[in-house]
Amino acid sequence: MLDINYIRDNADHVQKSAENKGYNLSIAELLQIDDNRRELQKKVDALRTERNLIAAEVKQSLGKPSEELLARGKYVKSELANLEAEYKSVQSDFDAKMRSIPNPAFEDVPLGGEDDSVEIKRHGGQPVGAIDHLDFATKHDWVDFERGAKAAGAKFYYLKGDLALLENAIMQFALNFLINKGAKFLTVPHMVNTRVAEGAGFAPKGDASGNEYFIEGEDLTLIGTAEAPLTGYHADEILEENDLPLFYVGYSPCYRKEAGTYGKHARGLFRVHQFNKLEMYIYCLPEQSRDMHEKILSLEEELWQAIGIPYRVVNIAAGDLGAPAAKKYDIEYWSPADEKYRELTSCSNCTDFQARNLNIRVRRKDGSIETAHTLNGTAVSLARSLVVILENFQNEDGTLAVPEVLQQYMQNRKYI
Numbered sequence: 559m560l561d562i563n564y565i566r567d568n569a570d571h572v573q574k575s576a577e578n579k580g581y582n583l584s585i586a587e588l589l590q591i592d593d594n595r596r597e598l599q600k601k602v603d604a605l606r607t608e609r610n611l612i613a614a615e616v617k618q619s620l621g622k623p624s625e626e627l628l629a630r631g632k633y634v635k636s637e638l639a640n641l642e643a644e645y646k647s648v649q650s651d652f653d654a655k656m657r658s659i660p661n662p663a664f665e666d667v668p669l670g671g672e673d674d675s676v677e678i679k680r681h682g683g684q685p686v687g688a689i690d691h692l693d694f695a696t697k698h699d700w701v702d703f704e705r706g707a708k709a710a711g712a713k714f715y716y717l718k719g720d721l722a723l724l725e726n727a728i729m730q731f732a733l734n735f736l737i738n739k740g741a742k743f744l745t746v747p748h749m750v751n752t753r754v755a756e757g758a759g760f761a762p763k764g765d766a767s768g769n770e771y772f773i774e775g776e777d778l779t780l781i782g783t784a785e786a787p788l789t790g791y792h793a794d795e796i797l798e799e800n801d802l803p804l805f806y807v808g809y810s811p812c813y814r815k816e817a818g819t820y821g822k823h824a825r826g827l828f829r830v831h832q833f834n835k836l837e838m839y840i841y842c843l844p845e846q847s848r849d850m851h852e853k854i855l856s857l858e859e860e861l862w863q864a865i866g867i868p869y870r871v872v873n874i875a876a877g878d879l880g881a882p883a884a885k886k887y888d889i890e891y892w893s894p895a896d897e898k899y900r901e902l903t904s905c906s907n908c909t910d911f912q913a914r915n916l917n918i919r920v921r922r923k924d925g926s927i928e929t930a931h932t933l934n935g936t937a938v939s940l941a942r943s944l945v946v947i948l949e950n951f952q953n954e955d956g957t958l959a960v961p962e963v964l965q966q967y968m969q970n971r972k973y974i
Contacts, residue, residue, distance in 0.1 A: 580671070664885045667876050669877075681863060701717055702718060711831070731963055741838065743807055793917060795919075807937060811833070837935070843920060850931075905936065
């Protein structure tokens with residue numbers, strides 16, 4: 559959520575930024591509701607003050623209060639009840655419209671949709687001729703989608719044997735890598751309540767376009783990423799300036815309906831309903847967040863360079879950003895099977911958008927209080943990481959080379 563004072567002062571910019579992200583809304587309408595809300599608040603406050611004064615006068619009366627005073631008290635009580643009900647309705651409308659406004663994109667974010675994102679750097683070559691990851695893994699009896707479907711439904715799966723061990727090796731390497739970079743490791747709840755889910759920027763319950771699985775009869779959502787519980791970790795807290803930035807890495811399964819992904823690349827492990835992920839998360843001062851965004855990107859790059867994967871970095875266009883992010887980088891790995899780049903990781907600067915939703919603030923050294931900034935980034939999304947390694951480390955003899963940095967987590971085996 560944005561600061562209403564910021565919206566009042568920058569109405570045209572917020573309107574244009576929302577349109578650039580593909581949102582159809584009216585900031586002018588919001589501000590009209592805001593004016594009405596504030597005028598009602600003044601009237602409610604005035605009547606509450608008068609009610610309290612009348613109550614005090616009645617209490618101090620030595621005899622029976624005058625009929626005029628009692629009549630005025632009755633009128634104020636009735637009028638206040640009506641205005642409070644009207645104010646509650648207007649406030650509800652105001653809150654809903656505030657939640658619908660996306661975070662404006664930074665000035666260096668390209669305009670347009672998914673196809674307008676801009677490549678900013680490239681690492682490694684573009685090998686070709688690999689066997690599709692699913693065919694390769696199935697041939698080795700490393701993955702079973704048929705039994706996954708039998709147990710849970712389409713796009714659920716079992717990992718088996720060496721591929722399951724390789725997933726664990728990737729996670730252990732990435733976790734140790736990030737701990738050595740100063741991250742604090744957290745395991746997280748696999749469900750969050752509505753306030754945290756929506757505060758982190760995920761679709762509300764009942765939104766058909768959302769990817770979330772909801773728990774029937776409970777105020778709980780299965781998480782699609784550890785980003786959600788990591789955002790909620792410091793909800794309603796005041797952090798100290800000297801303690802920032804805070805750098806966390808959270809491990810969790812992720813559950814996604816993958817709604818609206820029809821027509822996108824979805825073969826095998828690339829797009830599934832459940833997978834494990836290691837997620838980076840940073841709380842920082844407002845003036846630190848742009849540098850922290852570059853830091854997260856550099857960590858993602860260093861990690862995947864260490865594994866040995868060719869990739870490119872893309873500055874995501876405004877229309878493909880989503881509501882919370884002011885800027886997002888994607889790392890896209892080179893697929894020698896498809897001979898194109900495909901998404902591997904992303905990292906986003908959400909500025910104060912998530913923190914304001916969940917009342918996460920920072921106390922400056924001078925005692926002043928302001929909203930913190932938050933950022934998130936994928937370290938390893940493990941199902942997709944397996945796709946990447948299966949495609950890029952195949953040998954002609956049918957074996958899979960284990961990347962050197964992962965071998966110590968695979969009983970020092972060089973091939974599987």
